[in-house]
Amino acid sequence: MAPGPITVLGLEGSANKVGAGLVRDGQVLSNPRRTFVPPPGQGFLPGQTARHHRGCVLALLQEALQEAGLDPSQVDCVAYTKGPGMGAPLVTVAVVARTLAQLWNKPLLGVNHCVGHIEMGRLITGAQNPTVLYVSGGNTQVIAYSEHRYRIFGETIDIAVGNCLDRFARVLKISNDPSPGYNIEQMAKKGRQLVELPYTVKGMDVSFSGILSHIEEVAHKMLASEECTPEDLCFSLQETLFAMLVEITERAMAHCGSREALVVGGVGCNMRLQEMMGIMCAERGAQLFATDERFCIDNGAMIAQAGWEMFRTGQVTQLEDSWITQRYRTDEVEVTWRD
Amino acid sequence: HDVGMVLGYGGVMGGEGGWEVGRWGSVCAPRGQSPLGAGPDHKLRPRRQHVGAEPSDGGSRSRLPLFLNFPPSTLRVPFPSPLEAQIAHGSLAPDPEPHKGGDHIPSHHISSPRHWKADEARILRVSINSFLDHLALVIQTMEMFGPPVPR
Numbered sequence: 001m002a003p004g005p006i007t008v009l010g011l012e013g014s015a016n017k018v019g020a021g022l023v024r025d026g027q028v029l030s031n032p033r034r035t036f037v038p039p040p041g042q043g044f045l046p047g048q049t050a051r052h053h054r055g056c057v058l059a060l061l062q063e064a065l066q067e068a069g070l071d072p073s074q075v076d077c078v079a080y081t082k083g084p085g086m087g088a089p090l091v092t093v094a095v096v097a098r099t100l101a102q103l104w105n106k107p108l109l110g111v112n113h114c115v116g117h118i119e120m121g122r123l124i125t126g127a128q129n130p131t132v133l134y135v136s137g138g139n140t141q142v143i144a145y146s147e148h149r150y151r152i153f154g155e156t157i158d159i160a161v162g163n164c165l166d167r168f169a170r171v172l173k174i175s176n177d178p179s180p181g182y183n184i185e186q187m188a189k190k191g192r193q194l195v196e197l198p199y200t201v202k203g204m205d206v207s208f209s210g211i212l213s214h215i216e217e218v219a220h221k222m223l224a225s226e227e228c229t230p231e232d233l234c235f236s237l238q239e240t241l242f243a244m245l246v247e248i249t250e251r252a253m254a255h256c257g258s259r260e261a262l263v264v265g266g267v268g269c270n271m272r273l274q275e276m277m278g279i280m281c282a283e284r285g286a287q288l289f290a291t292d293e294r295f296c297i298d299n300g301a302m303i304a305q306a307g308w309e310m311f312r313t314g315q316v317t318q319l320e321d322s323w324i325t326q327r328y329r330t331d332e333v334e335v336t337w338r339d
Numbered sequence: 340h341d342v343g344m345v346l347g348y349g350g351v352m353g354g355e356g357g358w359e360v361g362r363w364g365s366v367c368a369p370r371g372q373s374p375l376g377a378g379p380d381h382k383l384r385p386r387r388q389h390v391g392a393e394p395s396d397g398g399s400r401s402r403l404p405l406f407l408n409f410p411p412s413t414l415r416v417p418f419p420s421p422l423e424a425q426i427a428h429g430s431l432a433p434d435p436e437p438h439k440g441g442d443h444i445p446s447h448h449i450s451s452p453r454h455w456k457a458d459e460a461r462i463l464r465v466s467i468n469s470f471l472d473h474l475a476l477v478i479q480t481m482e483m484f485g486p487p488v489p490r
Contacts, residue, residue: 054476058483072484088469091434095473098430099480103487323433 008077010304013093014085014113016044018053020064021301023308029068031301032060040173050088057096072104079307082110083328090324098322107316109307114330119309120302121264125289131258133249136265137162142252148335153252154204161241162267164208171216172230184234185270191235195228206244242273246280262289269296309337422487430477
């Protein structure tokens with residue numbers, strides 16, 4: 001690779017967030033983001049989300065360049081999210097990335113979204129070789145690095161933990177602004193009573209759909225009979241879901257002999273989850289690393305950072321290979337930048 | 340102008356009750372070069388009856404398509420230069436369209452004219468709408484971040 005600093009533009013838009021970030025050799029120069037917020041009781045649909053992204057991605061790009069004080073000629077590579085995620089929003093952002101790369105005559109780089117989260121977490125926290133808990137609206141995985149792959153030790157066998165929380169928020173008509181998970185977290189702080197919910201850890205894997213069905217079924221009855229409050233339900237759901245996640249993370253750490261845990265993904269900015277993970281790590285004599293909402297929640301800089309690592313080890317994506325894919329597992333990526 | 344993007348589509352109501360649709364997006368090359376796509380891609384699948392074609396299989400009358408005479412239509416979007424037209428094509432070509440039943444047309448076929456079947460006119464509409472949305476986004480991107488650097 002050519003000597004001198006490498007500047008990478010990262011474009012992200014795999015779910016309801018669209019972001020553009022510029023990273024130069026481990027330094028985040030800019031990282032603006034916009035979120036599509038559907039009305040209470042509704043989720044974000046691919047078509048609507050793609051329309052939202054189309055409407056603001058170019059303004060975001062300009063903002064990112066301006067904030068970084070960069071001219072397009074100073075960008076060395078255009079990275080974008082190849083997958084996994086929702087098809088329509090992914091294509092929208094990929095189309096812009098391809099056009100930019102061709103206009104500026106720069107290499108293009110398709111990045112795995114999950115790898116983006118991991119690399120951003122490592123960059124911001126300085127964790128060397130952590131066991132990663134990746135928790136978001138679309139993904140729930142426990143990951144450890146070995147032999148040039150991020151290996152998935154455990155994962156959800158149905159819906160993601162964030163999806164479970166989002167859909168529970170819809171049942172109670174909790175606002176999606178700024179995000180359903182954030183509002184559940186605030187309500188949970190006022191919960192007083194632990195409602196018993198199914199606890200579904202299956203070996204190294206977890207299942208959330210049964211818990212969601214259960215709570216969907218009992219919520220309105222329990223609330224009507226004043227057996228519990230909405231706050232109690234938020235509290236109980238969080239405690240149950242997070243206990244399951246902590247259990248499988250701890251098992252993965254024990255298996256790998258890991259002394260570091262890193263939480264990434266949108267749910268990773270939940271302070272209660274971080275607190276529970278922190279207790280587990282303290283008991284094991286391990287260290288917990290987490291980031292705040294700027295870098296936990298989907299953003300452009302994380303794609304730029306993973307792209308930077310890939311680019312400096314010689315990876316590029318040819319235009320004809322730059323198709324997006326809704327399914328793209330973390331362990332499909334060859335990690336060329338780590339020993 | 341010699342350079343442009345062509346979007347064409349035509350449809351027939353098939354005898355089996357489905358819509359058969361051809362659509363192609365391609366860049367017309369400047370005069371003297373062969374266009375990057377004209378006519379259907381025979382490699383993708385055996386052709387069925389298309390708009391304007393005479394039914395060749397006279398024997399099985401019950402399976403003859405019912406023609407809805409949509410004239411094939413063409414949309415030309417001019418670009419200032421062959422390079423920009425090439426860029427637009429390059430940006431739109433790589434993503435495979437989801438095929439009926441989730442079957443994707445392999446991406447390397449996409450630079451040539453493409454065809455697919457849709458069971459409902461709705462699916463055709465969604466597909467063409469999304470193609471035009473992406474085309475508009477490419478043009479906006481060029482307006483804001485162009486012109487292309489000389490090469």
